[in-house]
Amino acid sequence: MGLLGRMSSPGRMDPLGRMKSMGWVGRLGDEGREGRLRAARGGRGMAARGGRGMAAGLGLALLAGGCGSVASQPAAPSPAVPAPLSLSTSTDAAGATWATVPMGAASGADEFWELFVLPGGGQWSLRTPPDIATNGAIVLAAPDAAGPAGASGSSGTAGAGGTGQAGGGPLVAGVRPSLDLAFSPITSTSDLGRSWTVSPPQSGLADVPDALAAAPGAPGGSGGSGVRLIGLGQDGAVSVTGAADGTWGPLTTERALASAPAARDCDLTGLTAVAYTPAGSPLLAGTCGRGGRVGVFGETGGTWHLAAPALPASLGGQAVRVLRLSRSGHQDVALLEAGAAPSISLLAAWSSDGEHWRLSPVLRAGGSAAVSASFGDGGVGAVLAGDRAETISGPGSSWRRLPARPAGRTVTLTLPGAGPIEALAASAGTLTVWRLTGDPGAWVKAQSVKVPIQYGSSS
Secondary structure: OOOOOOOOOOOOOOHHHHHHHOOHHHHHHHHHHOOOOOOOOOOOOOOOOOOOOOOOOOOOOOOOOOOEEOOOOOEOOOOOOOOOOOOOEEEEEOOEEEEEEEEEOOOHHHEEEEEEEEEOOOOOEEOOOOOOOOOOOEEEEOOOEOOOOOOOOOOOOOOOOOOOOOOOOOEEEEEOOEOOEOOEEEEEEOOOOOOOEEEEEEOOEOOOOEOEEEOOOOOOOOOOOOOOEEEEEOOOEEEEEOOOOOOEEEEEEHHHHHHOHHHHHHOEEEEEEEEEOOOOOEEEEEEEOEOOEEEEEEEEOOEEEEOOOOOOHHHOOOOEEEEEEEEEEOEEEEEEEEOOOOOEEEEEEEEOOOOOOEEOOOEEEEOOOEEEEEEEOOEEEEEEOOOOEEEEOOOOOOOEEOOOOOOOOEEEEEOOOOOOOEEEEEEEOEEEEEEEEOOOOEEEEEEEEEOOOOOOOOO
16 A cells, blocks of 8 residues: 555545645655655764755754753763664643554554544543554644543544543644655644644654644644644754644754754754743754753744753763653653663753753663653653653652553553553554552553554555
8 A cells, every 4th residue: 555554534535645636745855855864863973964954945044052061071982872762652632641652563564653542531542643654653742732631531442532522722643754655744633533634744754752843822824733833854954834834944953053062062963852842932952972961952033042951960971862852731841861871860851931940850770771751741751671660740759660561562651640650551453551550559451452453554
């Protein structure tokens, strides 16, 4: 089936066909779809980039910004290239808890990323956008990152859904390029995934969980989701949409940011996340190769500036990468990783204005690097290498080590504010939901969802 990988409903134009009919695919052009390189994350540098932009005519913004630091430090020794953070994650948004996980085969054309939704008080249901090949992963964004709105639930059968209404605007999903899909379809839902509206595609989202973000506020305009989006491309270009028609235009590039004096001082090695402040200003995050710096940048009136939290003195001199940066509730949340195995440390950080940050206690993870991370109304959750998982409920609280995580090819934490922590364990075509109960806690099987994987449909 090539690009689509899923059959369209009878009488319904598939999103790719709709993109072609509206001229969106043609606008991308060969220049924006060939020779793309993956956006740097952690130890992945920019030197290999061929310098080709997202589309012809992308301008380079002149940036002034920097990386937060404890004090001036010499360049940190180059650590081994860290493992990339999985795009398997969950978030509370659009009136529900959402999770995206890989299912089917372990890799290749028969691995499909699926989207699940948990309405308040309900059960998990399959809500993957139809008619799009999701082999490359699904990235989520929402203008209002508030949690469940008390929608009623449904059975756990794949395809069955809750009956409540979503709150806080649409959920936007971007699908990463894979196989023959050379760009990123963008689609949104305002009814808990029962129907989806196609928007102009992005040229190709980066392989990071926060490659897409939505500006806060009520949707407006007539194009697609009607919300302003910011996207990090796999070529290092940062682009934004206009709410009026949803078309994408350039904001800046990773290369331009790295050439700014303050960013050169931090030795920026790659961008890892895009976000918006609660006031609607863009935020960019990345990895600083120089010790003691944190790469978070804010933009005001076309000028970029330092917006990074200062590290505790105990972590001075250590290389830091921003694993996650996203809006959760009415604040921005970041997850930072400092150092390298066998002395890895994790910190969470919260900001209500994108400028001033409150830090969590330092979590000494030793040799256990973060595998995936989730944000929700219930806090921050991190799955670490091995069978370890940790959560923290918010500023002023302490990290909590969870029981050994359940078995599964991938395990994703969910942290709804109105319910217990759950772990979604995916294996082939079965998603098993494990609920944390009791004190100190134990995982109890709560639900099983069978997913009809269309093996061979993307070959």
